[in-house]
Amino acid sequence: MSAPASGLTGWNERPRTAGSAITVRGLRKSFGGDSAAGPKTAVDGIDLDIAAGSLAGLVGPNGAGKTTSLSMMTGLLRPDGGQILLGGLDVWTDPVAAKAMIGVVPAEARLFDRLSGAEVLEYSGRLHGLPAAEARSRATQLLDVLDLTADAKRLVADYSTGMRKKAALGCALIHNPSVLFLDEPLEGVDPISADVIRRLLTRFADSGSTVLFSSHVMELVEQVCDHVTIIDRGKIVATGTTDEVRAGKTLQQAFIDLVGPRATDEEVLSWLGSSSS
Amino acid sequence: MARLLVQLKLRLLVNALKSSAAVQASFIISCFFAIVLAVGGFLVLSLFRGSATSVDVTTVIFTFFAFGWLILPIFAFGLDSTLDPTTLQLYPLRTRPLAVGLLAASCTGAWPIANVIALLGVTVGLASGSVGVLIAIVAVLLQVLFCLVLARFVTTAMARLLRSRRGRDLGVFLIVPIFALYEFFAQVVPRLLASGSLHASSFNGFDAWMRWLPPGLAAHAIRDASTGHAGTALLRLVILAAVIVALGALWIRSLNRAMVTADTTTGSSRVRGGALPFARPGALAAVAARFWIYQRRDPTSLVYWLLTAVIMAVVSASAILGKQHHPAVLLASAVFGAAFVGYFHANAVGQTGPAFIYEAAALTGRRELRSYFWGQDIALGVIAVPLLFAVSLGLAAAVGRVEYGLFVAAVALAGLGAGLGICNILTATAAFPMVKRAGNPMRQPAPGYQAYGIGGVLANLATVAVTAIPMIVAVVLLGQHPAVAWYPVLLCCGIGYGFGLLYLGVRLAAIAATQKLPELCQVALASQL
Incomplete structure (x- = not known):
């Protein structure tokens, strides 16, 4: 196991509930109902159970429905049907209580770009009800762990993509959520920062909290996740422990076998390449 | 081609x-x-x-x-x-x-x-x-x-x-x-x-x-x-x-x-202090702090305030430059100024863009959403109240009736309550995505949403104009040369009336936003700023 991320004190003290942290039943969503082409089904009745304390990965090809599913699970997108329970609380009938226990890192980490890194974390903490002093203290610790201390007083507008991603993770963690949702958390993040984030997530899950993240990086999912779900065309094609899903193969190979190659006959591209005219 | x-x-x-x-x-x-x-x-x-x-x-x-x-x-x-x-x-x-x-x-x-x-x-x-x-x-x-x-x-x-x-x-x-x-x-x-x-x-x-x-x-x-x-x-x-x-x-x-020409990289900007102001507990103080900082650091916000002053001056121009110098025209400038404060800051969700997701994740209940709208209104009010007051007095002085500026300010402050109230309601009920394009420093409605922008102007103007009628009637009834004692009375009435309208606007906006929070999140995510 990776070494725990250091520098964080006074959080993860809340007792975690045993059992399923994320329960999804019959989740459905279509888009473009009023368009001429008719509605397009993005999520087609998925069921999912993620145990408390899991570090779970949600993988799938582009357009499979990962982001749509995560958006519905976090209350950011209204589903057409189905039920989502977080720690037994229904996200859509009891949103106040359910959302209080989650942290979210969207795919595009677009933060308040006229705040500094320290300010944006403090703002996130205070919005979640932390006293200002506590929010500042936690922001300082998180910025330290995320290697952003030197840039804490710079405007987020001047941050690189990776720095924004790390700041967004800090915003999602500052109120010590029970369940953390991340959409492509390592996209645009350099290898060193990626390792910091990996260790932070592992430590977070080890403490009994739950993490569900989407990713295209199979190596990452295989390395850190104890639970994997593969989604394709809005349906779950495999879910279970990482070992169960990969069934003796690499996760990359298992994924390709389950989803199937997308490419058609490459011979039609005979004109492509320097040897062609 | x-x-x-x-x-x-x-x-x-x-x-x-x-x-x-x-x-x-x-x-x-x-x-x-x-x-x-x-x-x-x-x-x-x-x-x-x-x-x-x-x-x-x-x-x-x-x-x-x-x-x-x-x-x-x-x-x-x-x-x-x-x-x-x-x-x-x-x-x-x-x-x-x-x-x-x-x-x-x-x-x-x-x-x-x-x-x-x-x-x-x-x-x-x-x-x-x-x-x-x-x-x-x-x-x-x-x-x-x-x-x-x-x-x-x-x-x-x-x-x-x-x-x-x-x-x-x-x-x-x-x-x-x-x-x-x-x-x-x-x-x-x-x-x-x-x-x-x-x-x-x-x-x-x-x-x-x-x-x-x-x-x-x-x-x-x-x-x-x-x-x-x-x-x-x-x-x-x-x-x-x-x-x-x-x-x-x-x-x-x-x-x-x-x-x-390659994109020029931007030098880093450091902020002083590094902590948010208004360190009181609760979402209201946090949101007010965020909006307050944005009024200072976001150039678009600064421009909105300057444009408000320009609009008020332009509306008053016929009184200032005209032959009759009729001060009643200044009341129209108060209505326009208050309406445009509301219009410029309406659609807070679309103007905030994807960052609103972080606010939406925390502000889920009606009470929290009321805090959100109050926070925004307090930050805007801290600037708008003295601005409208000063411009009203300044324009009245330009017409040669400084004391009449207090009447104008009373109408402006009543209108400001209505303007911010409808601004909050429009944020909750008629949010639309905004975009920033190359060659244009201002945020604009995303393609297909221009009518929302025009509708916002009309809604703000109509709301402020209609709700300001009692104040305007009071000013007209007092006539051209009222007793000095009426000035503070009318000013207090304007402030109280405006606050009442704002209170109503915030409550209605919070009710609407509670029902539509996921849709507001999608609007925010569709903004490209």
């Missing part, structure tokens, strides 16, 4: 229309206003037939249209995506055919056609004889072409400026003088004309040099052709064509640079 880019523009339009009913409605509304402009403009220009000042007025109207093309793409309507040179950067395109293609694409659409139809009113109002009409048609086409090239040149040149955050921040401030100049032509000049403070002879000095500006060249060419001076008319049109070619050359040069 021209055909390809025109086809691309039409395809983008058709695809947008297929995407949703809202876009279709917005397109229909946009076409409706374009038809109004075409018919109305044609009729107005036709009415000057036989008037001694027809050529002067036509010159002013042509200049007004040119200013419109200069600032509206920046301030309100934006460029369509076929005209953003950065989207074509990666293609191996030669600049000259690209420029022709971009120009052809910009000619395609309801508004350019509406402009041509509107200005063709000069064939009735100014031109006479077959040569006059022929020259008028050519002059109108050249005038519209001038407007298009001017708009493209300015936006492309600004695209270069706006490649860094600091450049964008500076670029935003260009809006203020351009807007002030536009408002002078659009609002002040017609009112001064109507009040008699400005008449045809007032243009004598202007006309001497305006006739040699491109819009003046077009207008005077028609007059010359109609009075038998076809040679002079042709000379003016040749000069106008030369100006268009020169402007086009500058545009191509600017476009050429824009296509190959």
Whole structure:
């Protein structure tokens, strides 16, 4: 196991509930109902159970429905049907209580770009009800762990993509959520920062909290996740422990076998390449 | 290339229309206003037939249209995506055919056609004889072409400026003088004309040099052709064509640079302190702190405040510059100022963009959403109250009735409550995505949502005007020279009444936002800022 991320004190003290942290039943969503082409089904009745304390990965090809599913699970997108329970609380009938226990890192980490890194974390903490002093203290610790201390007083507008991603993770963690949702958390993040984030997530899950993240990086999912779900065309094609899903193969190979190659006959591209005219 | 880019523009339009009913409605509304402009403009220009000042007025109207093309793409309507040179950067395109293609694409659409139809009113109002009409048609086409090239040149040149955050921040401030100049032509000049403070002879000095500006060249060419001076008319049109070619050359040069100039990196900006203000517990203080910081650090917010002052001054212009100096006009400036404070800050979700997700994740209940709206209103009120108060007193002083400024301020503060209240309600019920495009430092409604922007202005103006009626009636009943004791009474009434309206607005907005929070999140995610 990776070494725990250091520098964080006074959080993860809340007792975690045993059992399923994320329960999804019959989740459905279509888009473009009023368009001429008719509605397009993005999520087609998925069921999912993620145990408390899991570090779970949600993988799938582009357009499979990962982001749509995560958006519905976090209350950011209204589903057409189905039920989502977080720690037994229904996200859509009891949103106040359910959302209080989650942290979210969207795919595009677009933060308040006229705040500094320290300010944006403090703002996130205070919005979640932390006293200002506590929010500042936690922001300082998180910025330290995320290697952003030197840039804490710079405007987020001047941050690189990776720095924004790390700041967004800090915003999602500052109120010590029970369940953390991340959409492509390592996209645009350099290898060193990626390792910091990996260790932070592992430590977070080890403490009994739950993490569900989407990713295209199979190596990452295989390395850190104890639970994997593969989604394709809005349906779950495999879910279970990482070992169960990969069934003796690499996760990359298992994924390709389950989803199937997308490419058609490459011979039609005979004109492509320097040897062609 | 021209055909390809025109086809691309039409395809983008058709695809947008297929995407949703809202876009279709917005397109229909946009076409409706374009038809109004075409018919109305044609009729107005036709009415000057036989008037001694027809050529002067036509010159002013042509200049007004040119200013419109200069600032509206920046301030309100934006460029369509076929005209953003950065989207074509990666293609191996030669600049000259690209420029022709971009120009052809910009000619395609309801508004350019509406402009041509509107200005063709000069064939009735100014031109006479077959040569006059022929020259008028050519002059109108050249005038519209001038407007298009001017708009493209300015936006492309600004695209270069706006490649860094600091450049964008500076670029935003260009809006203020351009807007002030536009408002002078659009609002002040017609009112001064109507009040008699400005008449045809007032243009004598202007006309001497305006006739040699491109819009003046077009207008005077028609007059010359109609009075038998076809040679002079042709000379003016040749000069106008030369100006268009020169402007086009500058545009191509600017476009050429824009296509190959790498994005400039931005130097880092450090903030002092590093902690948020208002360190009180609860979401209200946090949201107020965030909005307060944005009022200081976001140049668009600063520009909004300057524009509010400009709007109030422009509305009061007829009282200040007119012969009668009637202070009651200042009450209208109070209504407009309060309404535009509300309009500029409405649609907070769309203006915040994807970052709103972090707020939505925490502000889930009605109580929290009330805190959100109160937080925004407190931060805005800290600036708006003294601003409206000071501008009201300043304008009253300019009219020579400083004490009347307290009455104006009372109406302004009552209106501010209504303006912010409707601003909150519109944020919750009529949120729409905003975009920032190359060449434009301002946030604009995303394609298909322009009608939301126009609707926001009308809703704010109507709400503030209607809710301010009791205050205005009170001021009128007190007459021109009320007892001094009434000033503080009316001011307190205005503040109390405004606060009541704001309280109502916040509560209604929170109820609506609680029901629509996921939809608001999708609007925020659709914003590209």
